[in-house]
Amino acid sequence: MxxxxxxxxxxxxxxxxxxxxxxxxxxxxxxxxxxxxxxxxxxxxxxxxxxxxxxxxPRTGFRGLTAAAHLQAAGLPIPARPNQASVTGSGELVLRLSQKEFWLLGALSDSGAGVDALNQRGLPAADCYSLYCQxxxxxxxxxxxxxxxxxxxxxxxxxxxxxxxxxxxxxxxxxxxxxxxxxxxxxxxxxxxxxxxxxxxxxxxxxxxxxxxxxxxxxxxxxxxx
Amino acid sequence: MKIMPCPLNGPRNISEFVHGGEVRDMPNPTTCTDREWAEYVFYSDNQAGIVTEWWLHAASGYWFIAERHTVTDEIIRTYDPSEIFNQRVEFSDETTAKEVGA
Structure with missing residues (x-):
């Protein structure tokens, strides 16, 4: 090999x-x-x-009025204010870059499996779109x-x-x-x-x-x- | 280095910002004259005194509004555009038809 x-x-x-x-x-x-x-x-x-x-x-991002709700539904901790980051239990970083923009950075420990799991979820019907920060x-x-x-x-x-x-x-x-x-x-x-x-x-x-x-x-x- | 207070990111060097022109009311594109539309799109007042302008914080892609004195170059106030623009502007089909037919 x-x-x-x-x-x-x-x-x-x-x-x-x-x-x-x-x-x-x-x-x-x-x-x-x-x-x-x-x-x-x-x-x-x-x-x-x-x-x-x-x-x-792996990393991904979402922007729009329903982006916060989309991440919340996936069980991710949402930072209270823009320009703050929170860490999930498995080590992913949730970045809040503005009121309506979020990035999720994968964890080194699980090779970014949490990001893949989020990407498997369908987007909300309106006011949320993906950002290809990868x-x-x-x-x-x-x-x-x-x-x-x-x-x-x-x-x-x-x-x-x-x-x-x-x-x-x-x-x-x-x-x-x-x-x-x-x-x-x-x-x-x-x-x-x-x-x-x-x-x-x-x-x-x-x-x-x-x-x-x-x-x-x-x-x-x-x-x-x- | 001059410092601009960004409403989202806080004080930053002026080199991180891009000027975006004066904030002005959009005339109704279906009823205004070509002259009025050209005034809105192309011309600026260039007045000496306090002006309201669009600025972009390039590092975060964030547009905001600043009140600035054009003589002293003093920045009086910066704020989020949602203070002025709080509802979506819809363009009617009539506008599209006119543009296509023109």
Missing amino acids: SATSPESLSKRSFVYRQLAGASFRDIAGGAMATGVAEGNNNRSQAEQSALLDLSVL DSHAWLALTGAHLPATLAKVCGVDLREASFPLGSIAQTSVARVNVVIVHHQLAGVPCFSILCDSAAAEYLWESLLDAMGEFGGEVIGSNALL
Whole structure:
């Protein structure tokens, strides 16, 4: 049996070229890097400063007057206000990006099975439509102890704990690219999930690595957190 | 850097925003003259003083309304468009027929 590689699957991460030489596993029809070629790939690296590509992990979005009711009917916790995120029991993130727009980001632990379950449900009859954020956006996870200091180099918004606590969302510009930043925890490690336009993913990947350099930041694979 | 207070996202650098033109009442497209429609679509007043304008927060795709003084460039107030636009605008079939026939 040959090893999984991004080229062997039709669904690819937007930064798969940056992950050449890594080992991969098949997640929802795409190749997720489990360990990178020249890196520590361990939890201590994730706790210090690390960048992880989650782009192939399933995610979906809904917008419209009945979008909140649609997610509620599926048993998902709805954040009370826009720009807040909540976590489900199985680890999915529910993002509320405006009064009427929601994204659901799959959990690493179950390879995004919760998102697939939601996608199996029919849409409400009116005022709710799907957003294809799986294809439009890359999902980069920045982890470690230096998150606000790292992003302060490329972003104008104050992302320190006092003004950007766990469960906060900021929709802003990072290195001049429009992004959604979500503050949450990934396997107990502080994490900023950064969702950017897929076409800007390679640029943002390099920009973030450059900003992480002074904190000893490195690329990791998902095994570092499992 | 100038700061714009976004009603949805809070204070953000002005470079994250796109200007969308003046907020004005739409004339009834079935009864107004071509001149009135052109005024609505293409022309702006460019007045010196406080104006009401559309602005877009590009990072979140969120349109809102800002009151701004065009001389001092001071932003007086920003708010969600639902304060003004609280019902759906329906265009009648007559409008479509006229456009197709024109």
